[in-house]
Amino acid sequence: MSAKKSIQGLPIYQPGKSLEEVKRELGLEKVIKLASNENPFGCSPKVWEALTQIKEQFHLYPEDDAPMLRKQLAESLEVDERRLVFGNGSDEVIQMIARAYLESGIESVMATPTFPRYGTATRIEGAVPVEVPLKDGKHDLDAMLAAVTEKTRLVWICNPNNPSGTFVDHDALNSFIDQLPEHVLVVIDEAYFEYVTDDSYPDSLSLLDYNPRIIVLRTFSKIYGLASFRAGYGIAHPEVIQQLSRVREPFNLNRLAQAATLAALKDETFVVYCRNQNRLGMKQVMEQLDEWNIDYYPSQANFLLIDTGYDGDEAFSYLLKQGVIVRSGKALGFPTYLRVTIGKKEENEAFLIGLNSYLQEKKSRVVT
Template sequence: MTRTIEELIPEYIRGLPAYVPGRPIEEVERELKIRAIKLASNENPLGPSPLAVEAAKKALAESHRYPDGGAKRLRETLAKRHGVSPEEIFIALGSSEVIDLASRCVLRPGLEGITSEGSYAPFSLAIRASGARLRLTPLRNYTFDLEAIGKEVTAETRIIYLANPNNPTGTAFSHAELEEFLGNVRDDVLVVLDEAYIHYAERADMPRSVELYRRHKNLLILRTFSKVYGLAGQRVGYAIGQEGYTRAFNQLKTPFNTSNVGQAAALAALDDAEHVRRSIENNQRERRRLVEGLKSLGLRPAPSETNFVFVETGPETPETCDALMRAGVIVRPLGWMGLPEAMRVTVGVPAENGRFLAALEMALSTRTDRKELAGR
């Protein structure tokens, strides 16, 4: 009996939703014939480090050569910065690659993975793509509820995904909370801690993750060059983890998973402390401005430790996001992440944030639920 191509694919893969990227700015400008700004994908509005750009240009001239498949120089540099061995560093095609590889390493049908509702979608996808059972816990005050996650752990649990700060809500839990959580999790459960936005956090009690890693060998820390370093287009991330895990990742990854251009840009970006400083300062200043502007419109944005702001704008949020896009302002509606009444807005430069707030005020003024929105 002939089987269709779809029938040859396991059911647990056929049922997976595809990741939904933000709309490219070029596509919106072509469609609407306007000059647009993109505040949807949490990119660094100051762009990449000038040092990284120059390093990338030089590396591009050697693009006829395969890159260093082990990213030796980048691993050694990061290992020195974090006080670990190079063998504890895995260089990845963005931190998203490690999210996938971690589940592939420890999960199989019959086992379980845990993460939270209202968090980064690839966590759930990685668990389900491994054929394992996905367990989800609700957010508490827009933040990972570590106590609730701990109660969901069973004998079949092998992996837990945490994002701190969380995407898309921007909130964070503390060092003490994570320390207590790790103390209550079995050693055979891998805890994946995604710290993509860690450089933007201002609260004083953020987890000192590498310190905790030295005491908890089942902790895997993820970082990326896509955010504060401004290299989202180069797709370079890394993990800090026990050599057993990093060795397994190297066995599973595709050959030459990061380019010579990406590696060179990442190395140069690490040396550009001034660019990082300016990026963080702009974010702190403009994030406060966005929060105050949203509050002045009667909204209640969630507290943010990131380079974006999460805000609920009621049942008409999809229509409001459409109105913003027609005004040339691209933000991220979050219905596809199970948050249909919320949007996420990247912190831009002053002119971009001013344009967003003006466009949002106009969009809200036409809504039928304006009075109800102010009372939320």
């Protein structure tokens, strides 16, 4: 019996290689993972303590709508509690948005390449993804606006964009949203928000104050270092939140995730430390790439998209054998690139040494 038409031909999600997998497959003791934009500094130690405290409650379902986290997050974001919805990762919030707003005959507009889950979630609902190529690695907002039709229900803006790391600034985003017709909702995915240091980055929550058709997505998987707990959230007008809540799975933010995120939110020092370390690590990698004349996109996130000039899969495999897991740009729409997460100083060094020896090897092969 065949499954529903809309999922035929849909690719199955391929994550970056895990540490465990690479250690097993290559028999390596020490492996560095710079493939999935996780936080190399782990998470706040306050999380460990919070998890110990709930160990007697593992057999109980969690509170359904994460009231403690909701209160704390609303306070720190200075938004009304009714403007929040939680998901099993922001991945699940993306799915909820598609479930609530998309159906056959409807379109959703997004950049390409961008975070692939917008397209997948759209197709699962039987709607059509309309993909607008990036211009110089950035969202082409004029072309995206031109792609909006009567059939468009959603526009996705990944900011900073994964995989390019580039961003849309406040004025450009504001003017784009102003020009969108009333029947269109804008999803602004800010998974890397806490890493941003550029002053012209949008204050999307202020835009949301006077425009009810914006949904902002954030996550605890990146700077908070809680990827294994799967916790993300959306911020939107209470009416939008109500629609999303209709399609939300019960207890979707599990007890461990609620406790971990609540504790993590209370440790702003850790976030500031990680943001600073990320900028230092980014500088370390960029300076070396500049010296070698290697192109990359300027990034406001915790990763860099780097042009090796050769086949991305080949460069990926070479580095893997050196015990450094990165992401080949090939499956991400940049065939000669690598996407590398900024790690700790010594991890960045290991990546740069591996990249250098790969490039030297390629060059010597060309000469002979």
